Amino acid sequence: MISILQIGFGPLGIQTAKFIAQKVTVKTVAVVDVNPNLIGNTLNSIDAELPAETLIYETISDTVNKIGKTPDVAIITTVSSLEKLIPQIEDCAKNGIPVISTCEELSYPWDLQPELSKKLDTLCKEYGIACLGTGINPGFLMDYLPSVLSSVCKDVEQITVERVQDATPRRIPFQQKIGAGLNLEAFKAKELEGTLRHVGLQESIYLLANSIGVTLDEVTESLQPVIASKNIVTKDLEIEEGDARGVEQIGFGYENGICKIKMHFKAAIGEERSFDKVTIKGTPSFSSEIDGGVNGDIATCAITINSIKSILKAPAGLHTMADIALPGYIN
Secondary structure (H helix, E strand, O other), X not given: OEEEEEEOOOHHHHHHHHHHHXXXXXXXXXXXXXXXXXXXXXXXXXXXXXXXXXXXXOOHHHHHHHHOOOOOEEEEOOOOOHHHHHHHHHHHHHOOOOEEEOOHHHOOOOOOOHHHHHHHHHHHHHHOOEEEEOOOOOOOOOOHHHHHHHHHOOEEEEEXXXXXXXXXOOOHHHHHHOOOOOOHHHHHHHHHHOOOOXXXXXXXXXXXXXXXXXXXXXXXXXXXXXXOOOOEEOOOOEEOOOOEEEEEEEEEEEEOOEEEEEEEEEEEOOOOXXXXXXXXXEEOOEEEEEEOOOOHHHHHHHHHHHOHHHHHHOOOEEXXXXXXXOOOOOO
16 A cells, blocks of 8 residues: 655645545545644545545644654645745655655756756755656646657657647636636736746646757747636636636747747636647657547546656656656556
8 A cells, every 4th residue: 555645735635635535555644734724634524535534734744753654655736836846845855755746837847947956856866755746737738648649750840739628617726827707907917927827838848849859949938818708607707708718828849940849728718619639740740639628637636646656666856757657547
């Protein structure tokens, strides 16, 4: 039985705990969260589907002392910022616990945040733990999956990745992150603050480029609101005509002035058709599409759990999905 310490018990952490509770080879033995209203509670008191014997603690060191053993792995579902995540990873490292995190900026930070990446890699090696950033996107659909699909090509000229999704069934924090329900003035203000966007598009471009051996000399990204053409009412939101119902981002990766990678991300409430599509121009040229798309909340929790065996096999240091052993379904 693989023992798991979960760090962060918001919607994503709770969903991850539910998935783990349904499995026979992995088990959440403790949770850490900074919310004082959660500390000391059992998981069952938070959600009836979760075990009654598992408690929520305030710190990682306190957890290890109280449960009397070091968990095999930590799953961190807290922040999107690498800078804010590093202290949490450091606490795990000092207790000898390997880390898997859904932090988007951790998925491939080497090009965008080289100093923090080196600092984190050095930290992990110093304490002998492996660390991985993963998720559905970034971490799989727009980077790892197209890199795997390219493995059947003799040569690759260009890869285009599209992810279009109806955000209506997604968790509220995700809907807030894409600006659903904001008027355009508020949307622009949050965009300028850097708090409104899909985090990870450029990380995906760099991860894919590294996987296919492309050295990028320029990466660009644009962002704009998806505007409601009529009033929209969901169980969580009321969106007026003319306000934002989501976000659209387009990124390009260039090598020697030639576009080698294009990524199109669109997530909005009420989007008519969801799909994930990879188009490779090369030998052979082909497209692969997932009609209906992949639910990001379900799949992020799943791939995080299903990467556990891979990270336990990995040497100490900072890893990406491109360099760990192939993940697979864990029962």
